[in-house]
Each structure stands twice: as C-alpha cells, then as structure tokens.
Amino acid sequence: MLVLSSPSGAGKTSISRRLLELDDSLSLSISATTRPRRPAETEGEHYFFVSAARFEEMVKTGALFEHAMVFGNQYGTPREPVEEALDAGRDVLFDIDWQGTQQVAEKARDDLVSVFILPPSTEELERRLHSRAQDSDEVVRGRMAKAADEMSHWAEYDYIIINHDLEQSVAQVEAILTAERLKRERRVGLRDFVEGLRIGR
Ligand SMILES: Nc1ncnc2c1ncn2[C@@H]1O[C@H](COP(=O)(O)OP(=O)(O)OP(=O)(O)O)[C@@H](O)[C@H]1O
Numbered sequence: 281m282l283v284l285s286s287p288s289g290a291g292k293t294s295i296s297r298r299l300l301e302l303d304d305s306l307s308l309s310i311s312a313t314t315r316p317r318r319p320a321e322t323e324g325e326h327y328f329f330v331s332a333a334r335f336e337e338m339v340k341t342g343a344l345f346e347h348a349m350v351f352g353n354q355y356g357t358p359r360e361p362v363e364e365a366l367d368a369g370r371d372v373l374f375d376i377d378w379q380g381t382q383q384v385a386e387k388a389r390d391d392l393v394s395v396f397i398l399p400p401s402t403e404e405l406e407r408r409l410h411s412r413a414q415d416s417d418e419v420v421r422g423r424m425a426k427a428a429d430e431m432s433h434w435a436e437y438d439y440i441i442i443n444h445d446l447e448q449s450v451a452q453v454e455a456i457l458t459a460e461r462l463k464r465e466r467r468v469g470l471r472d473f474v475e476g477l478r479i480g481r
C-alpha cells in the first residue's frame with residue numbers, strides 16, 4: 281500500500297494520476313466522500329460522492345478501511361476494492377490525509393509505504409490552489425489555513441518529496457516504489473528461486 285499525503289494543493293493528485301499511467305501494477309483506491317463534486321470531477325473516477333447518511337452507514341457496517349473528517353467533510357477508503365486488489369497481487373495507491381495514514385499504519389504497518397509531498401513554498405501552494413480553479417476563494421482560504429496543521433505530520437512519513445517539478449516528483453515516487461518492491465521481505469517465492477540456483481552444486 282503506497283500512501284501519498286500533503287497539504288491540499290501540493291500536488292498529490294497530479295502525481296498519482298501520472299504514476300497510474302506509468303505503472304500497470306498499481307491500482308488507485310477511490311475514496312468515498314461527502315464533499316460536493318468539483319466541476320472537473322467524475323463520480324466513480326475521482327471519488328464516490330455520497331450523502332452524510334450513506335457515509336455513516338458505511339462506517340457502521342465496517343465498509344471503510346479508514347475514514348476521517350477533512351476540511352469539514354467526511355472521506356473514507358472503501359475496504360472491499362483494496363482487499364481485492366491486494367489479494368490479486370497488485371499494489372494500491374492511496375491519496376489520503378495524515379489521519380487516514382495513521383489508521384492504515386495501525387492496521388498494516390509492514391505493508392505500508394508512506395510518502396509526504398511538500399510544496400516548494402507557501403506562496404506556490406496558494407498559487408496552485410487558485411490555479412486549479414475548482415474551489416471558491418473561501419474554500420482556498422480554509423485549505424491554506426489548515427496547511428500548516430497537515431504539514432506538521434511530515435515526520436511521520438517514510439519518504440519526503442518536495443514537489444518543485446511534477447515529472448521529477450513522479451520519478452522520485454517511481455524510485456521509491458522500485459526500491460520498496462525489491463525489499464527482501466516483499467520478494468514472494470525468492471527462497472525457492474535461490475534454492476533452485478543451488479541445484480547441481
Ligand atoms: N510540480 C508542479 N508544478 C506546478 N503546478 C503543479 C505541480 N504539481 C501540481 N500542480 C498543480 O497544482 C494544482 C493542485 O494540484 P493537485 O490537485 O494535484 O493537488 P492535491 O495535493 O491533490 O490537492 P488536494 O489535496 O486538494 O486534492 C493543480 O492545478 C496542479 O496542476
């Protein structure tokens with residue numbers, strides 16, 4: 281499970297989209313949220329947009345792997361698609377906040393790789409939030425006000441990327457994925473492979 285977190289607007293959605301284009305073994309976890317849909321968003325592709333009542337039902341029935349209140353809206357990771365993807369041997373990419381990351385770490389620390397994305401500067405973060413042109417000035421102000429709080433969790437993450445240049449940041453996450461996939465404990469069947477190399481000695 282590869283988690284990307286950042287203050288709103290630092291670029292994790294942009295990095296995720298590019299990674300998914302480049303890496304066939306990666307599936308995106310699509311969250312459920314009570315947040316209103318942005319003009320450029322599509323149901324089931326960016327999020328499952330649900331009512332507060334439906335979200336509460338998902339929490340009660342254990343349908344969410346993790347969930348949290350972020351910027352006054354509920355967000356959560358549907359459990360079933362994640363479990364299905366992992367069972368099929370795929371890696372799963374999560375775009376979730378620090379609260380969700382802590383919950384995933386409590387459940388499955390050994391299967392988690394977490395990456396925190398920092399913006400190059402506060403000014404650039406604000407510029408990106410405005411340039412996305414999907415939220416009102418009031419929403420942008422609210423997200424900027426909470427950026428410091430989100431950023432205060434950077435040290436809880438395994439890796440830190442400063443997102444100056446999108447392609448460079450994507451390459452850095454790819455490098456993390458490659459290294460993590462090569463870790464001995466993740467190499468399924470490696471013992472048998474090595475045993476096979478000893479035949480004939
Ligand atoms: N390296 C970069 N250089 C310049 N602009 C960028 C860069 N990365 C992302 N952006 C732009 O910044 C804006 C915010 O990016 P994005 O939506 O990916 O952020 P986010 O971290 O996913 O935000 P949120 O948490 O609100 O979903 C977008 O308009 C995106 O195109």
Ligand SMILES: Nc1nc2c(ncn2[C@@H]2O[C@H](COP(=O)(O)O)[C@@H](O)[C@H]2O)c(=O)[nH]1
Binds near residue numbers: 285
């Ligand atoms: N804990 C969770 N956080 C989530 C989830 N899906 C998204 N998020 C985080 O919410 C904010 C705001 O996202 P936006 O799309 O409204 O800009 C951002 O930090 C996301 O990472 C989730 O399922 N769980």
